[in-house]
Amino acid sequence: xxxxxxxxxxxxxxxxxxxxxxxRLLDFLREDLGLVGSKEGCGEGECxxxxxxxxxxxxxxxxxPVGQLPDGTEILTVExxxxxxxxxxxxxxxxxxxxVQCGFCIPGMVVSSYALLCRNPKPSVQAIREGLAGNLCRCxxxxxxxxxxxxxxxxLPKRK
Amino acid sequence: MTKRTxxxxxxxxxxxxxxxxxxxxxxxxxxxxxIDYKGILHGAVVRSPVPxxxxxxxxxxxxxxxxGITLATAKDxxxxxxxxxxxxxxxxxxxxxxxxxxxxxxxxxxxxxxPELAAEAARRxxxxxxxLPPLLTLEEAVAIFKSAPGQLDTMKEQDIVKxxxxxxxxxxxEILEAEYRAGHQEQLYLENQGLVVFPQKDGSILSExxxxxxxxxxxxxxxxxxxxxxxxxxxxxxxxxxxxxxxDYPTMLxxxxxxxxxxxxxxxxxxxxxxxxxxxxxxxxxxxxRYKTGFKKDGTLTAIECDYILDGGAYLTISDVVMFxxxxxxxxxxxxxxxxxxxxxxxxxxxxxxxxxxxxxxxAIWGIESHMDxxxxxxxxxxxxxxxxxxxxxxxxxxxxxxxxxxxxxTACLKLALRRSDFAKKLRQVSRGRxxxxxxxxxGVGMSFFAHGSAFTGDGEAKFKAKGRVxxxxxxxxxxxxxxxxxxxxxxxxxxxxxxxxxxxxxxxDPAFIRYPMADTGLVPNSGPTVASRTTMVVGNVxxxxxxxxxxxxxxxxxxxxxxxxxxxxxxxxxxxxGRKPLPFAKVAKAMLAEVGSxxxxxxxxxxxxxxxxxxxxxxxxxxxxxxxxxxxxVEIDPLTCEISVPRVTAVIDIGRVINPVTASGQVEGGLTxxxxxxxxxxxxxxxxxxxxxxxxxxxxxxxxxxxxEYDVKFVxxxxxxAPPGGKGLGELPMDGLAPAIANxxxxxxxxxxxxxxxxxxxxxxxxxxxxxxxx
Numbered sequence: 001x002x003x004x005x006x007x008x009x010x011x012x013x014x015x016x017x018x019x020x021x022x023x024r025l026l027d028f029l030r031e032d033l034g035l036v037g038s039k040e041g042c043g044e045g046e047c048x049x050x051x052x053x054x055x056x057x058x059x060x061x062x063x064x065p066v067g068q069l070p071d072g073t074e075i076l077t078v079e080x081x082x083x084x085x086x087x088x089x090x091x092x093x094x095x096x097x098x099x100v101q102c103g104f105c106i107p108g109m110v111v112s113s114y115a116l117l118c119r120n121p122k123p124s125v126q127a128i129r130e131g132l133a134g135n136l137c138r139c140x141x142x143x144x145x146x147x148x149x150x151x152x153x154x155x156l157p158k159r160k
Numbered sequence: 161m162t163k164r165t166x167x168x169x170x171x172x173x174x175x176x177x178x179x180x181x182x183x184x185x186x187x188x189x190x191x192x193x194x195i196d197y198k199g200i201l202h203g204a205v206v207r208s209p210v211p212x213x214x215x216x217x218x219x220x221x222x223x224x225x226x227x228g229i230t231l232a233t234a235k236d237x238x239x240x241x242x243x244x245x246x247x248x249x250x251x252x253x254x255x256x257x258x259x260x261x262x263x264x265x266x267x268x269x270x271x272x273x274x275p276e277l278a279a280e281a282a283r284r285x286x287x288x289x290x291x292l293p294p295l296l297t298l299e300e301a302v303a304i305f306k307s308a309p310g311q312l313d314t315m316k317e318q319d320i321v322k323x324x325x326x327x328x329x330x331x332x333x334e335i336l337e338a339e340y341r342a343g344h345q346e347q348l349y350l351e352n353q354g355l356v357v358f359p360q361k362d363g364s365i366l367s368e369x370x371x372x373x374x375x376x377x378x379x380x381x382x383x384x385x386x387x388x389x390x391x392x393x394x395x396x397x398x399x400x401x402x403x404x405x406x407x408d409y410p411t412m413l414x415x416x417x418x419x420x421x422x423x424x425x426x427x428x429x430x431x432x433x434x435x436x437x438x439x440x441x442x443x444x445x446x447x448x449x450r451y452k453t454g455f456k457k458d459g460t461l462t463a464i465e466c467d468y469i470l471d472g473g474a475y476l477t478i479s480d481v482v483m484f485x486x487x488x489x490x491x492x493x494x495x496x497x498x499x500x501x502x503x504x505x506x507x508x509x510x511x512x513x514x515x516x517x518x519x520x521x522x523x524a525i526w527g528i529e530s531h532m533d534x535x536x537x538x539x540x541x542x543x544x545x546x547x548x549x550x551x552x553x554x555x556x557x558x559x560x561x562x563x564x565x566x567x568x569x570x571t572a573c574l575k576l577a578l579r580r581s582d583f584a585k586k587l588r589q590v591s592r593g594r595x596x597x598x599x600x601x602x603x604g605v606g607m608s609f610f611a612h613g614s615a616f617t618g619d620g621e622a623k624f625k626a627k628g629r630v631x632x633x634x635x636x637x638x639x640x641x642x643x644x645x646x647x648x649x650x651x652x653x654x655x656x657x658x659x660x661x662x663x664x665x666x667x668x669x670d671p672a673f674i675r676y677p678m679a680d681t682g683l684v685p686n687s688g689p690t691v692a693s694r695t696t697m698v699v700g701n702v703x704x705x706x707x708x709x710x711x712x713x714x715x716x717x718x719x720x721x722x723x724x725x726x727x728x729x730x731x732x733x734x735x736x737x738x739g740r741k742p743l744p745f746a747k748v749a750k751a752m753l754a755e756v757g758s759x760x761x762x763x764x765x766x767x768x769x770x771x772x773x774x775x776x777x778x779x780x781x782x783x784x785x786x787x788x789x790x791x792x793x794x795v796e797i798d799p800l801t802c803e804i805s806v807p808r809v810t811a812v813i814d815i816g817r818v819i820n821p822v823t824a825s826g827q828v829e830g831g832l833t834x835x836x837x838x839x840x841x842x843x844x845x846x847x848x849x850x851x852x853x854x855x856x857x858x859x860x861x862x863x864x865x866x867x868x869x870e871y872d873v874k875f876v877x878x879x880x881x882x883a884p885p886g887g888k889g890l891g892e893l894p895m896d897g898l899a900p901a902i903a904n905x906x907x908x909x910x911x912x913x914x915x916x917x918x919x920x921x922x923x924x925x926x927x928x929x930x931x932x933x934x935x936x
Contacts, residue, residue: 037187102652103184104400
């Protein structure tokens, strides 16, 4: 398999990428960069525990080959979310609302919530449900997660 | 940090944020697959490709390069090839000349430097097996039971008998009999099974991983590994969900990894990917249950006769206790003087079933709660009015003869659930198979009412005597504090948080001083497994009492050391004595650690003598306490596609004192959502080839954020004085009763009673169009 040589920005930092084109983005993040916050739950893009943001869009990194991402790609993982204001608000709201149980789905949930609030800062409950529909959680029944996203949205600074 | 100077710490009853939440939202919590182990081998399990046969030979491919690969088979088992479980019949690995009893039964374990190489090596092993005809499903077993009961191969049977069943049927005006079925259910914890076994220089092993009950491998693998309990050490890594799925199985996984680890002298990690995890780890038992009930015209139940058969799979493992819990929940919630319940665990050639939240009770409650609606319909009574009439309440005796005390909030749960859901009014709007004016979808509302026994069945807790310690120690930040040392594991349910609250209150100490390290059998006494809705009630009581013990010791030390013998009290993180300047806890604790060393408070749980149980006759007090609940579900069904949605669910619950209302309601919402999946989505069976037929997330469908109802969860805090601080079991209860409430709502919506779950759109379609030719 051909090896790619590229430069991406991961969590704001420039990263030199050298990997087989077919390597899964999730493995590259976890094994090559040590960013193990993103989890593998199913390996087939169903559970969303591996969700990261690629050029502003949430994607499931377990089925994305690194060869598909060109030079200059910007990737945001749960480790980078903390430094974003909205990201921190989401994390705080998850803690406050009791939206966390076993925690395994939570990095993906936080990332998907961040992506949602970036494109829709005042989502309805239905929009939140839809925005999180690709992230499975077996513990919480989603109710407190939805509440947390709503709470975080209410605390976002108003756009002028 | 809580700012209080004079008042006591009071955290029990408050929604204190979880102590483990920060690491989880930031992605810094390290689960087993996030830990970078150096120099380990990766294990892969070699499995039988057929469901039944005699193993003749294990043939590694001579053309494959086996350098650096360790293959362990039954020949490498140091001791006797049997895992203890409950009947000492299951081998750790199938051996040559022995019988393969299920598809995927482990025959060997290979370990190699990478998971890929290990998987490839496992594929390069050919098994020679003389195949035998398998019995794959519960359906086949039940067919045998119906035609020739004596020929059913059971691994355990147990009856419950109360009163005179013949008299009960003789007194009845009417008799109603029906069968109910439920299939397997997969726990589907988001983090797959995984652990690492480290062989130690002294021949002992350390197993570390996603393990719900660390003391299980310690006491289950002594024969095969030829190691005494003290030479098997097990510790927990953060658990990404378990729900029972990591209760019995990690014992097997520890055994599998231990064999190549002991043979090679290197640590071996085995972690499953999703497909292997679904295919080859235990599920909830499928059930077939038949109720035959006698009742008078006024509704009085005169007889309940019940056959309850679980599919145990190929080996008993822990299924006897699952069946016990099942039969104890078959008729516990209703008044009836004459009861016979016959429980059986059938043997089939399938993966042994195991623990899953509810542990036999959801299967029992699925049957009885469907059946109670059927009886009400026969009597022409509304389902809620009938339940109000015949439900069990304080003063009544259960089928095993246990007297329900005043500390049972059964009636309160029932009444409040009906009121909050506006049940009577909604019942008047149900469709019964025909759209009413203004309805676009068939609408139905249904309910269920049930109890869940807290803690081990029968005298289990009396025999077990759970132990726990709360110890003064230097914390990881170098400051003095308190460690909670019990074997209860955090797997998402919130035990680290609520035990911190319980210890903080008992000690009157700010939770910032309290830690609850991950369970490690080398460091914690055996407080029992984290199962059976026992943790809050039993181990919570142990933590409470051990904390009081430590508090006394700290106060005695402070009195002598700082207050010239004046009585001292630890209050709000300070040591106070009359007329003296209060001293901060940290100062006293530091001095105590320096002068006395690591003091610790200890407690061992005792079941009061008043609780009596006879395991032979199954009579007496089957549980130290019961939690109660009533559920109401509303459904909407598309009349054309039969697509079903559940827009609203009400759950009213008595669990005694609620330790943390936020984590408690989180448990309920999560459990109800698993029950929603059980009721209408999660379909998995054993196919003709002996493999589960929905072994990936693309085919095994669980609820998403789009599927969940609006939940109305309410606790009625009935006092429970038995085990301070007074919480009864909660973990399993929310899983128990939603499936029959939904089935009852489906009946109200369609006019058809479905007696098998999951109730998929296909099943509704068939029920609505049964007997009709072609599609409408």
